[in-house]
Amino acid sequence: FLAYAKVLVSQVLALEEATDDGAELCICWLGARAVQKVEICGVVIEAFRREKRLQLRLDDSTGVVLCVWWDTSFASHQVGRAAAERCAPPLGASMHVQGQLSKFGGEMQIRVENAWMEMDPLAESLHWVEARRLWHHVYKRAFRHPGLARGTRAAHEASTTTVPPSLSRSGAAVAADTSAAG
């Protein structure tokens, strides 16, 4: 939940909010997972300074998203540094952006927490492939706590050996519940 989900911009723009409290910072459904932070990689097509913030629009060939980088936002390793105006990156530069989902004026945006220029021309392509892999293998699958999986296996094994009838029934019930939920 606190990790940056690697996604395409088209996925960011299509996210459904998980809460309807109207808060600016969003928690959204990405497949079967609730996420609040994302990572994208795209080309800077607009960059301009506003009061106390830098606004970037990134295009990753699936969509365009506004990224807002406040002058006062720091990564944890930068605590203690004075706030400074961020310089706009050059148009056409490839950038990775990690940040928090937010909605303003009906538009999904990213409030930037970390951003860096990408010099490898293949990096954006690799991000697409990684986003696809993570979608199929992680995000669209329901989260299962590893401890619950082990408990289920142990309970199933216990139900096939000599055990008191009450434990056998509860072990079979847990196995049935988990397989029904899966």
Next chain:
Amino acid sequence: EPPTVSHGQLLFVHEIVARGAAANNLSVRVTGCLRGVDRASCRASLLDPRVAGHSIVVDISQLIDQNLRDDELVQIIGELSIVSGGATVQLLRARTLRNVDGLDLDIFMKAVKAKEAFEQDLAS
């Protein structure tokens, strides 16, 4: 502020040429080799790096301050327009350009296909 431009759809030079007039007003991202950079007329040609014999004309007036060299591999985002004169010409009005010299085109093509398949999965 709402977005002012569409995202650049990933197309290759030979695909743009094949589309002809249907590509008019399309926002695209194209990878190709720059050739014949002419700062006086703000024009250059973009050659397909994999399919010989296909090229489009690029309007580089918005990129004139950048260091542009012949034969560099670049990725351009811009809008296509069809210019009719003696012959119909596809013109790419470039908004952004980045150098991608060293890009492994085989891996890039595979990644593009994987992305397109992913987008179709998401849409279905």
